[in-house]
Amino acid sequence: MTLASVVSFPPVxxxxxxxxxxVLPPRPAFTPELWTTVHDEVxxxxxxxxxxxxxxxPGIRVRAGHTSGRHFYLFSYRTxxxxxxxxxxxxxxxxxxxxxxxxxxxxxxxxxxxxxxISSAVSKTVPSSKEALLAAARELAQNLCQSADAxxxxxxxxxxxxx
Amino acid sequence: xxxxxxxxxxxxxxxDNFTPRAGKDxxxxxxxxxxxxxxxxxxxxxxxxxxDIAKLIAPLRAIPDNIERGGTPGHFAIAPTDELGAVxxxxxxxxxxxxxxxxxxxxxxxxxxxxVQPNATGGTQ
Numbered sequence: 332m333t334l335a336s337v338v339s340f341p342p343v344x345x346x347x348x349x350x351x352x353x354v355l356p357p358r359p360a361f362t363p364e365l366w367t368t369v370h371d372e373v374x375x376x377x378x379x380x381x382x383x384x385x386x387x388x389p390g391i392r393v394r395a396g397h398t399s400g401r402h403f404y405l406f407s408y409r410t411x412x413x414x415x416x417x418x419x420x421x422x423x424x425x426x427x428x429x430x431x432x433x434x435x436x437x438x439x440x441x442x443x444x445x446x447x448x449i450s451s452a453v454s455k456t457v458p459s460s461k462e463a464l465l466a467a468a469r470e471l472a473q474n475l476c477q478s479a480d481a482x483x484x485x486x487x488x489x490x491x492x493x494x
Numbered sequence: 495x496x497x498x499x500x501x502x503x504x505x506x507x508x509x510d511n512f513t514p515r516a517g518k519d520x521x522x523x524x525x526x527x528x529x530x531x532x533x534x535x536x537x538x539x540x541x542x543x544x545x546d547i548a549k550l551i552a553p554l555r556a557i558p559d560n561i562e563r564g565g566t567p568g569h570f571a572i573a574p575t576d577e578l579g580a581v582x583x584x585x586x587x588x589x590x591x592x593x594x595x596x597x598x599x600x601x602x603x604x605x606x607x608x609x610v611q612p613n614a615t616g617g618t619q
Contacts, residue, residue: 398509398598400606401549406507422506426613437613439541446505446541452613494518 365461366405366427369468370397373407373425376472380423383479384411388486403428407468410443413486419445419493421482423475425468434459438471440478442485444493449485450478500611501532501556501570502542507612512543512602514573516590520583525565527557527581529573530605536616544611545572551604553582574601 374395381393392414397407408424420443428435433456440450453474457463485491505511514520514530522528536542547556553574559565574585585601592599598606 394596396509396596398507398512398606400507400603400609400612402610403507403612406612408506408508410508410510419505422508424506424508426507428612439613441541442505443508443511444505446536448539448541 361404361459365464366397366399368461369405369427369464370407372465372468373472374409376469376476377409377423380476380479380482381409381411383476384482387479387483388413390414391486404434411482411486412443417492417494418486418488419443419447419491421449421485423478423482425471425475427464430456432459433457434464434467436464436467436471438475440475440481440485442491445491447485447491450475450481498610499547500544501534501547501572502536502544502611502614503530503532503572503605504536504540504542506541507543507606507609509596509598509602509606510593512605513593513599514586514590515593516587519571520587520590522571522581523564525560525563526569527559527571527573528583528586529557529571529581532556532570532572534568534570536614538616540616542614542616543609544614545605545608546610547608549608549610551607553585554601554604554608555579557581572605 392412394410399405404427406426408422410420410422412420422443423440425438435456437454439452441448457467520528555575556570556572559569573581576582589599589601
């Protein structure tokens with residue numbers, strides 16, 4: 332009879348690279364379709380802001396867009412700029428990032444390249460459900476819709492020139 | 495344990511802000527390589543996006559300025575590089591051409607994936 336060898340390893344106290352295994356950080360599972368729906372909700376709400384700004388500042392250029400990355404689910408935004416000027420465009424956007432099993436939703440108005448604060452950030456943390464995300468997207472986007480005057484002022488401010 | 499090095503792209507998370515400007519970022523300066531600018535500091539009260547340079551995937555690299563040759567301390571140029579580590583100007587110019595098109599270039603997405611501190615603000619580092 333052969334005795335089996337007993338081999339044991341002490342626990343190793345390190346957690347770097349565990350994100351490669353999907354263990355850290357804990358993130359709720361979302362489908363890409365959900366974020367498309369959330370982006371659409373944000374953009375629908377921002378339509379009235381665009382109309383207000385266009386009325387106050389004819390000739391303005393507006394672009395809608397969205398980005399995502401490994402550490403943020405979605406950044407849904409509209410960029411307002413004056414053609415043929417060197418003034419930094421103004422970005423109105425909402426960022427969705429994970430915080431353990433919840434999602435932090437952060438809205439603000441700021442410069443695209445210089446990052447100056449044009450309208451203070453508002454943020455809230457909501458549960459990871461479609462209903463909660465859509466409600467937060469709607470509420471914060473509606474909040475951003477009060478920023479038309481601040482956007483117009485920023486796009487007429489010569490101190491916001493960029494290289 | 496590895497030390498994480500975070501550099502900041504000032505401004506927003508828009509695709510355009512994560513894409514070099516043709517004719518500006520595609521040209522190097524004394525002590526500074528061509529590429530998208532990043533810094534190890536955020537001006538007070540400003541918003542910026544923190545990039546973990548260890549999370550940049552080839553061919554992208556963050557190249558610190560050469561101070562002795564006139565570069566700026568704390569400034570980095572993020573650019574595609576060749577197998578010898580030199581900035582690949584052709585790829586950089588291709589990347590810059592995508593700015594303003596509404597299309598997210600693959601290098602823009604690689605950079606967005608390396609963001610570890612979205613919406614950081616100056617004074618809170």
